[in-house]
Amino acid sequence: MRFLNKTMLTVLAIGLLAVNCDSLLDTEPAQSIDGSIALETEANVLTVLNGAYDGFSDDDMFGGQIQMEADLMANDNSDPELRWVGTFEEPEQIWRKQILLENTQVSQTWTESYDAINRANNVLSALDVIEDAATRTQVEAEAKFIRGVSYFYLVQFFGKPFSDGNAASNPGVPLVLTPTTGIDETSNVSRNTVAEVYAQVLSDLTDAEAGLPASNGGYATSHAAAAFLSRVYLQQGNYAGARDAANRVISSGAFSLTATYVGAFNNAENSTEDVFAIQVDAQDGAHSLNTFFAHPDAGGRGDITISPTHLALYEAGDERIDAMRSDSTATEKWDDFTANIPVIRLAEMYLTRAEANQRLTTVVGATPLADINTIRARVGLPALLTVDVDAILAERKLELAFEGQILHDLRRTQQNIGSFAYDANETVWPIPQREMDVNSNLTQNPGYTGN
Numbered sequence: 001m002r003f004l005n006k007t008m009l010t011v012l013a014i015g016l017l018a019v020n021c022d023s024l025l026d027t028e029p030a031q032s033i034d035g036s037i038a039l040e041t042e043a044n045v046l047t048v049l050n051g052a053y054d055g056f057s058d059d060d061m062f063g064g065q066i067q068m069e070a071d072l073m074a075n076d077n078s079d080p081e082l083r084w085v086g087t088f089e090e091p092e093q094i095w096r097k098q099i100l101l102e103n104t105q106v107s108q109t110w111t112e113s114y115d116a117i118n119r120a121n122n123v124l125s126a127l128d129v130i131e132d133a134a135t136r137t138q139v140e141a142e143a144k145f146i147r148g149v150s151y152f153y154l155v156q157f158f159g160k161p162f163s164d165g166n167a168a169s170n171p172g173v174p175l176v177l178t179p180t181t182g183i184d185e186t187s188n189v190s191r192n193t194v195a196e197v198y199a200q201v202l203s204d205l206t207d208a209e210a211g212l213p214a215s216n217g218g219y220a221t222s223h224a225a226a227a228f229l230s231r232v233y234l235q236q237g238n239y240a241g242a243r244d245a246a247n248r249v250i251s252s253g254a255f256s257l258t259a260t261y262v263g264a265f266n267n268a269e270n271s272t273e274d275v276f277a278i279q280v281d282a283q284d285g286a287h288s289l290n291t292f293f294a295h296p297d298a299g300g301r302g303d304i305t306i307s308p309t310h311l312a313l314y315e316a317g318d319e320r321i322d323a324m325r326s327d328s329t330a331t332e333k334w335d336d337f338t339a340n341i342p343v344i345r346l347a348e349m350y351l352t353r354a355e356a357n358q359r360l361t362t363v364v365g366a367t368p369l370a371d372i373n374t375i376r377a378r379v380g381l382p383a384l385l386t387v388d389v390d391a392i393l394a395e396r397k398l399e400l401a402f403e404g405q406i407l408h409d410l411r412r413t414q415q416n417i418g419s420f421a422y423d424a425n426e427t428v429w430p431i432p433q434r435e436m437d438v439n440s441n442l443t444q445n446p447g448y449t450g451n
Contacts, residue, residue: 039126042135048126049139052119052146053219057278057286060112062343064288064334065105066153067404068304069094073427074407076418081310082402086292086303097417097426101448107432109157113150114176120147122179141211145220148204149228151175155197157429158445161411162194162236164423171443172197183438190441198236205229214254223249224276227344230352235412243356246349247365249275255346261320261379264345266336275349278341289334289341293402295325298335305329313398319379320398331402342403350375351396358389368392375399 039045057063072095075082084095090105099106123143130136151173159172174189175197192200209225226248233241249255256272258264264273280287294300311328314321323333334341354371357364365371372395373383384391393413397406407417407427414422421427425447436442 039122040129042130045123045126045129045139048119049123049142052116052123052143055112055116055119056146056150057280058112058116059286059288059291060105060108061116061150061153062278062341063280063286064291064341065109067341067402068288068292069105069109069157070404070407071402072304073097074410074417078418079309081307081313083305083307084303085305086301088303091292091303097420099426099430099448101430101433101436103430103432106157106429107434110154110432110435113154117147117150117176118180120144120150121177125179137211138213141208141225142220144204145208145212145225145228147177148201148208148225151197151204152201152228152232155194155201156235156408156411158431159194159197160423160428162198163412163414167195167198168193170194171445174442175200188439188441191443198232201232202229205232214252218270218277218279220276223252223254224344227275227349230349231344231408234352234356235408237412239356239359242352243360243362243364246352246356249349250346250353250365257346257374257378259378260322262322262332264342264347265323265333266339268336268339270340271342273346274340274342275344275346277343280338280340282338287334287337287339287341289402290337293331293334294337295330295332295335298332299337300330300334302330306331310401313394315381317380318398320401333402347375347378347399348396348405351392351399354387355389355392355396358387358392 039048055061059065069091071082072084072091075095077096080095082095084092086092090103093099093103094105120143123139124147127136127140130139155172160166160170164170170193171191172194173191175192176189177200180187205225205228208220209222209229212220212222212225214222226245230242230245230249233239233245255275258271258273264271267274270277278286290298290300292301292303295302306324306329308328311321311324321328323331325332350371353365354368356362357366357371358368366374369384369387372387372392375395376383393409396409400406410417411422411427416422417424417427425445428445428447430448431442431444436444
């Protein structure tokens with residue numbers, strides 16, 4: 001449909017506000033203009049949808065911090081594979097799993113996620129102004145994609161894992177499905193259960209897959225929705241659902257593995273492997289993975305270093321080592337500040353299909369062994385003769401290293417996170433203190449001081 005950078009979005013937003021203020025100057029203060037007025041034309045709705053994408057790609061979301069924070073959280077601090085060596089206190093709290101209620105990175109992830117959700121809700125509330133049915137269907141699907149993925153990550157960070165068996169009673173996050181136009185008593189929403197949030201995520205992403213096109217420039221596609229569905233189903237232990245969603249992406253033929261592993265990263269345009277990637281350019285400047293992972297020689301801070309414990313996991317000849325600096329202290333996956341950020345790659349779909357087929361003793365699309373050997377062949381490793389779930393998970397860990405997936409894989413497979421159980425209180429983020437202060441209906445997560 002359309003792709004607008006942050007500068008253009010700001011211009012459009014100011015222009016939209018100015019038009020509305022000029023026309024209503026004598027009747028209504030600018031700060032209280034009714035949302036229905038601001039969204040009375042298709043052009044305005046599309047502007048808000050672009051704004052939702054903009055928030056979705058913010059550095060506090062998929063511009064890098066969601067991925068980075070998950071990787072820091074996944075570490076065994078007694079023998080870490082990643083070390084936080086930077087001076088910022090908030091990421092170090094996450095790395096040590098000693099998060100304070102005032103942690104700004106945690107609160108920003110919460111705030112930016114709900115901001116993207118609210119923008120999506122505004123779009124969904126104004127679909128009637130879009131006359132063309134096909135356009136209306138696609139816009140609805142894009143808004144639901146943004147909302148569904150945002151809720152998926154909120155519930156993973158702020159709720160217990162689905163796999164702990166108490167999803168129907170464990171508190172997740174509040175489900176807000178209509179626009180928030182002001183703050184009053186009705187804004188004091190309670191937390192929905194983990195199961196309720198997952199149900200909404202599945203509903204949104206299922207609708208998104210059905211309504212999105214297969215190709216959509218830098219925006220969400222039906223394949224991207226299917227890929228996220230595969231992640232959601234994996235978290236639920238619904239291996240048939242995960243397998244089938246991943247297989248839809250692979251069998252579409254729309255993607256292919258890049259010739260080399262390093263070729264999947266640091267690209268100004270989506271690679272052949274990118275099922276969904278955040279579009280970054282010099283004007284956007286939102287690339288926290290570069291900021292924190294990249295060595296200063298590549299424009300980063302070098303705050304996260306790779307330890308020998310992680311390097312020892314690679315087989316001799318594994319070309320994934322080529323994505324490390326020559327001194328092996330940092331990854332080079334995120335060296336280009338202006339490159340797109342791969343969020344889901346085709347390689348993950350092969351790994352998901354392999355794991356699900358292996359667990360179910362099925363052969364949908366390919367055998368688990370064939371899928372794993374496809375991944376291994378690309379990085380110069382010999383084919384395996386046999387495979388099991390542990391081997392698939394080990395391959396997944398290395399293939400997706402530093403991309404924000406390890407924490408979620410540990411939790412869904414009920415593996416300890418260092419000295420902590422997979423569902424320990426320390427592995428769940430606290431509800432931000434400022435949210436607790438203004439909403440008496442919120443309950444704090446166990447292990448943290450609050451309501």
